[in-house]
Amino acid sequence: MAKRPVSASPRRRRDAAATREAILAAATRRFAVQGYERAGVREIAADAGVTAALVNRYFGSKEGLFAEVIERALDMGNLLEGRRGDLADHLARLMVYGREDSPERVYTPLLLLLRSAAEPGAVKLFRRDLNRTELPLLAEQIGGDAAAVRAVMVMAQLTGFAIMYHVLRPKAFADARGEELVALLSRTLAACIG
Amino acid sequence: MAKRPVSASPRRRRDAAATREAILAAATRRFAVQGYERAGVREIAADAGVTAALVNRYFGSKEGLFAEVIERALDMGNLLEGRRGDLADHLARLMVYGREDSPERVYTPLLLLLRSAAEPGAVKLFRRDLNRTELPLLAEQIGGDAAAVRAVMVMAQLTGFAIMYHVLRPKAFADARGEELVALLSRTLAACIG
C-alpha cells in the first residue's frame, strides 16, 4: 500500500536497457515488413512506446539502428541448430513450419534481407555474414566435393523458397499442403547436397 | 547548309514518344539497382536528358512511372522464349549467362522484384503476373503430376539463384566457373521438374 513517493509511476518504469530492447524489437519488425526506407523512425519509436528523439539518442541515427538490427538478426539465424536427422529434411521443415519454439526466428532474417536488398550497407553485412558463418557451417555439413559451392546453392534454394512462400505466395503455393511442400523442397535440396 | 529557321536545333529533337521511351529506360535501370524509394525522379529525368517536370507530365507521378516499368519488365521476362533442348539446362544457362541477344533482359525483372520487394503495389503486380502468365507457361512445360506446385518451386530456385549470383555474390560463387554453376543448377532444377 505504501506507495514510493518518487519514480514509481503506475505506467512504465524508466529503464534504459528495456527501452533499448523495445526499440530494437519494434525496428526489427518494421524493417522486416516495410524495408529500410519505408520504415520511419517515428513509427518505430511509437511502437516501442517512446519518441523519435530516444531512438537517435540510443542508436545515433536510423542507419545505426538498422545496422544493429541486421547484426542481431544474423546472429539468430543459425539454420542448423536443433537439427536431428537428415539435413535436407531438416531444412525443408524449417522453411515451411519455422522453428518449434519461435517460428519467426527463421524467416525474419530472410525477410530482412529481401526487403533491404536495395540498401548497399545491408547487402555488405549479409555477404560478410554468409562468407564467415552460415556458408562454412553449411559446407561442413554437406562435405565432399565442391561443398562450398553446394552450400551457396542450398542457401539460394532456401532464399528463393522463402520469397515464394512468405512474400509472393502464388496460388499454387497458397493451396498446397505443408507436407507436399516439405517433400518437394527436401527432394530438390537433397539433389543439390548429395 | 540551309538551316531551318525554326525548331531544327543542333541538339535533340522534340519527340514525345522518344522522350517517353528514354524516361522508361532510365527508370528501369534506376529502379532495378536502387529500388523504388532510393531512385529519385530528378536522377531518372537527368539520365533521360530531361527534367523532372516531364516525368510527371508523361506518367502522372512516380508511382505511375513505376507501375509502367514493372509491367514492361514482366512482359520481357519470358523465360521459355528461344529455348532449344532440355528445359533444366536451358533455364540454368539463362540464369548464368543471360540471353544471347540481351543478357540483362533475364535478370532485370528479377532485380526489379528483389529491390522492390518492400513496395506492396509491386508485390501484387508480380504475384498477378506469376499466376496469370509465367507459372502456367512453366507448368505446361513441366507437365505431369503436380505441375503447378513444381512450377513455383522452379521459379523459387531461379529467384534464389539470381539473388546469390547477382546480388549477394558470396565468395564461393564469385570464384566458381560458369559451367560448374550451370551443371549444379541444372541438376537441382531437373530434380524438381522430373
Add this chain to the structure above:
DNA sequence: GTCTATAAATGGATAGAC
C-alpha cells in the same frame, strides 16, 4: 514539348526543458 521556379509535404536529426 520542355524548362524554371516554387509550393507542399515528408522525415531524420537536435536543443533544451523536465
Add this chain to the structure above:
DNA sequence: GTCTATCCATTTATAGAC
C-alpha cells in the same frame, strides 16, 4: 531517461513561361 518543439534537407508535384 524521456519528451516537446523545431530545424533542416530532401523530394515529389505543379503553375506558368518560352
